[in-house]
């Protein structure tokens with residue numbers, strides 16, 4: 001890493017500490033917002049949608065349940081039942097809004113934090129926990145849910161998404177006008193990942209082939225300890241312009257807005273209008289993962305600032321005040337969350353350790369003789385302890 | 389596998405109009421054999437797509453994809469942006485969508501921007517997904533030196549891929565293998581790093597039987613069998629097979645009979661034929677252009693020692709590139725194993 005010495009490079013130092021626009025905690029005037037932190041409905045000339053009461057309740061319910069999933073998983077890690085957990089706390093609106101905009105035929109390429117997207121795609125949350133417990137690398141079938149494997153190498157999956165989208169183009173399932181056929185792909189990534197070469201290459205390929213892919217960047221302000229100003233001097237959504245496709249910043253804590261913007265972007269992609277970049281401006285309320293101590297690099301004032309922008313609170317206000325949801329609805333959701341929490345705790349603890357011979361499974365379609373021999377030798381060795 | 393020479397399209401046929409009907413052999417350079425292999429694979433399976441830098445209109449800098457764009461169109465012969473991680477990474481997505489991408493990396497030294505995608509994504513996707521997401525991908529890399537090139541155009545990165553579980557690594561050394569191995573690699577459901585000895589692309593023609601593959605893909609082959617007493621077993625692959633064969637001819641004039649084995653598959657290794665030969669000869673010499681330190685030769689030596697310990701008269705010796713970066717081309721002849729260095733190794737082996 002380059003260390004900038006302010007004495008020697010005063011101009012660099014100024015830029016380093018006072019970047020042009022980034023770090024603006026309110027997202028700036030270009031940010032699409034349909035529901036204010038106080039629960040007031042706003043309208044937008046381009047990105048808006050009509051939401052039925054039932055739809056708003058469904059969005060709220062999924063946010064509440066996935067928040068519980070996150071809280072339970074964090075607790076399970078504290079109790080030693082999970083090795084690690086990457087918290088989604090604070091990013092529920094970004095993920096639930098984006099996921100609700102999907103059609104079944106669309107395909108999602110996640111990072112390691114898209115638990116709420118996985119939930120909406122019908123992935124059994126225990127199949128997510130099994131990854132963090134160390135039982136497997138993710139227990140779900142990507143092709144059953146059109147939801148890919150979690151990808152830990154940051155940014156790598158954005159290229160997979162573009163390739164998949166290119167394949168959809170070749171298959172003729174883009175721009176047919178048939179809502180059940182036309183397909184788009186979502187590539188999730190973070191503000192930190194935006195600096196990766198793979199992400200830039202994904203933008204280049206997507207633009208070059210006009211691929212039906214929506215790049216969904218959750219700018220949660222932090223990449224572990226590095227603030228977003230370390231990654232970019234311009235708002236991330238503006239990068240799209242340089243690659244030749246539209247980019248929009250949306251209030252990532254506003255589920256109506258993330259839904260509306262994603263829905264528009266996906267529809268454009270499905271119609272054959274090519275890629276789209278969405279920057280969901282949000283905040284990681286928790287630690288990076290359960291091993292992280294965010295007090296070492298960020299202030300409690302900042303966290304409080306964002307707590308006042310909680311993604312669930314504003315929907316609750318909106319539901320109670322405007323849409324119409326009585327206490328019973330909230331009680332039912334809470335009861336459902338309790339039940340989910342119970343299932344997760346029990347299910348996680350009941351997961352058996354995998355047979356160590358599973359180490360050797362699925363390395364190849366046709367395992368080489370040498371690998372089979374290695375497996376057999378280990379099986380004998382292992383069995384010799386059981387006999388003893 | 390259908391072996392017929394397909395007669396579709398137009399432009400490509402003119403290029404290959406010396407082609408014979410089905411079931412007959414053809415005399416081809418390695419470059420033409422690979423080209424025909426790709427062509428026939430694309431005809432055979434509409435899910436096969438070719439992608440890389442300059443593979444379309446130009447037909448590749450070595451012309452290995454010549455004519456494919458004309459015959460199969462831009463959806464299947466994809467000129468990509470100049471970004472190797474992008475090429476391999478998007479190929480991963482295409483494979484997930486049911487395609488069989490054949491990726492061309494323009495030169496050995498330019499594979500490294502894609503290294504992460506190859507070792508972390510391509511190699512592990514099947515494992516990560518418990519078998520649900522296969523990666524039937526071929527990554528073709530022209531490799532090896534001896535062409536008087538500038539830096540990054542003469543390297544032998546095979547060990548870096550052979551060391552990665554989940555990948556298979558093969559290399560051809562003659563036109564018949566070029567045609568058949570590329571077809572077999574494309575049909576393989578595992579990702580295959582396919583190394584092509586670029587020095588030999590245009591360096592002579594050989595007979596290629598088009599009606600049946602000469603053998604399985606993941607098998608080594610004795611290319612110079614010796615009846616009776618064997619002085620030493622020489623193991624080579626890709627560009628060094630020819631070197632080994634020449635050394636064997638020279639040695640035979642001196643009364644030494646060298647049995648030469650073309651390893652062909654570097655991961656997995658197929659060493660049974662090697663063990664069989666070494667049990668007769670008691671001596672083994674591995675020849676490759678790659679650096680000897682932790683190279684394929686080291687693995688072959690370790691395994692051969694384990695399997696043939698009581699048959700060995702001398703340690704397994706390695707002849708290869710020095711443990712330096714590939715030198716400037718005016719020095720490459722000294723760097724590359726040649727006939728004399730192979731014969732020197734035979735002498736050293738006999739001296740034990």
Ligand SMILES: Cc1ncc(C[n+]2csc(CCOP(=O)(O)OP(=O)(O)O)c2C)c(N)n1
Nearest residue numbers: 113152153154190191192193220222223224
């Ligand atoms: C290629 C690579 N480098 C480093 C890491 C270690 N790492 C894991 S997550 C992370 C931060 C990613 O930040 P961001 O993209 O903003 O996503 P977030 O964690 O905030 O969701 C880092 C550096 C990694 N996983 N992959």
Ligand SMILES: [Mg+2]
Nearest residue numbers: 190191222223
């Ligand atoms: Mg981040």
